[in-house]
Amino acid sequence: MSLADSVLAVNNDLPIRTDKPVHSGKVRSVYWLTDADSRRLIEQKGYEVPADTPLAIMVISDRISAFDCIFHGEDNLQGIPGKGAALNAISNHWFTLFAENGLADSHILDIPHPFVWIVQKARPIKVEAICRQYITGSMWRAYEKGEREFCGITLPEGLTKDQKLPELLITPSTKGILTGIPGVPAQDDVNISRADIEANFAAFGFEQPSDIDLYEQLLKQGFGVISAALAKLDQVFVDTKFEFGYVTDRNGQSKLIYMDEVGTPDSSRIWDGAAYRDGNIVENSKEGFRQFLLNHFDDADILLNKNRMPEREALARDNALPLNAMMNVSNTYTGVAEKVAGHKIELSANPKADIIAILKRDYDLVD
Template sequence: MGLADSVLAVNNDLPIRTDKPVHSGKVRSVYWLTEADSARLIREQGYQVPADTPLAIMVISDRISAFDCIFHGEGGLQGIPGKGAALNAISNHWFRLFKQHGLADSHILDIPHPLVWIVQKARPIKVEAIIRQYITGSMWRAYEKGEREFCGITLPEGLQKDQKLPELLLTPSTKGILKGIPGVPEQDDVNVSRADLEANWQAFGFEKREDIALYEQLLKQGFAVISKALADIDQIFVDTKFEFGYVTDNQGQSKLIYMDEVGTPDSSRIWDGAAYREGKILENSKEGFRQFLLKYFPDPDILLNKQRMPEREALARDNELPLDAMMAVSKTYIGVAEKVTGKPITLSANPKAEIVDILKTRYGLID
């Protein structure tokens, strides 16, 4: 088996029994189970959810997306070896830690394989919950150009690049294109203020106005738990994006939960503490890959300018990235996962075959 075989690049073609289309995102694919299979698994596996809860199988891939495009490497490498397993292992670790600290639950009910979650259906809040502890990235680029107001919060003058902010900043943005919300442009990824959320809480998917404060509290608490755990291994939690949604609990009550992934190198910036103290930035997250791409391609504006999306897509499609660049990303992801979890990440020789076998024999989800 070659390196390319150990990569799970296509994850939307598994023969899982479903009566709905497979939803394939940039990295994960979601298979909604039939009503009968959902009810059977809840019964057989003893999941603590209402008997009629819809369940899904979420399969993570090893694909790497940056600047809204999927990139690939030489030698038929359609993803990053170990990336999916590393991301899931990190998320699973933080979700367990959240539980130990009495924070909210997640949508994950079961982890049958390192690349697979069984999740309950959630009603997502249409806000990417972004929290920042340092000024860097897009926020620094905007600040440098003279912008001082972010999501209704005014930053002081005189901040330096990569400096710790005076306080944690919540800078939410829209998740998907939201229509008909006054003052919020109809495009993905638009910054929104607390006032926008307050004025249009239902349009953003909040079930109660006071849940805005609850989501902010859960965001800060989750950030603090991960930040402390990372500091213990001399890593800095720079900024991150959480997603939230509602599920119905066993008592038929609606509750706010964490969903998707948390605290991973895909959804966060993580810096090496020792390097930072020496005045250097050593990225232990996808940001390192983004910086590589900006240097690698002669015209980085293609990657940064939303008006040049067709050129950007062609760039990602037509260029095989060097193997050493892909393996450097693999080393970063696996390294962070092993530091965080304290356990080795093992690459499976044929992840797809393993997943099919487990879902067939243990869960009866493949004919």
């Protein structure tokens, strides 16, 4: 098989039966099932949800997004070999570990294929829940310039780059553009404080004020479970982003669950432990790819300056990245996944055809 054929770059054109538009994000596409198919699968598969719960097929891709753009490589490589399967395998492992440790459920009901989740519809909380154990990246750049307050938390003087923070910090930001919230600009990805959330809990999607404590508890517990497991692999869990939402259980009660992906190289920074102890940073996450891009292009400001977005989009569109750079990213993602999940990430010769065959044969979702 050719390397390009093993990559699933376009994931919003599968012939999955749906009566709604396919929602396609930077990496995943979501196919909402018809009410009849949702009810049928809930009954046939015994999913632990109310009979009228809307279900969706969520298909991951191998696309690589950085600085809000999709990048590609030489030899018509439109994504990173193994990336989608690696991300799903890592998330699946952590969600299972969360359940074993008595944490909250996730939105995933079934995993028909390494690229595919069957998920239940959730009511999302409009907060990117970010946890930081080390000072690095944008926080360090701001700290170095003299900033000491982050999301309502004041950091002490004298911190150094990449050092462990005195405590785990929760530094939330907005998910999507939220309007009408005092003191919160109507922009995506704006830093907010716990006080902002408490004063406007309903606008952020919380059903009751006490759930703010619960979301922070689940964030810290989830971070702790992943951090401890990665430490056994001599990997440092630096920071991460979680997302949460509500679902209705079989008894008609609302419950808070984990959504999207958790603890992956896309949503987290992960450092090699041995290198860190020697005073070096070896990134086992997408941060390494971002650093490569900053070094690869002559004018890094194009990637960092939001006012130069048209130039950035042209840069991503018109430049095929070197094959070895794409494969370095592939090795990072599959390497982390194989350590975490404990099994090899196999590349399919034609993942799209495999997905269609399984969803037709085992789920009757393809006409």
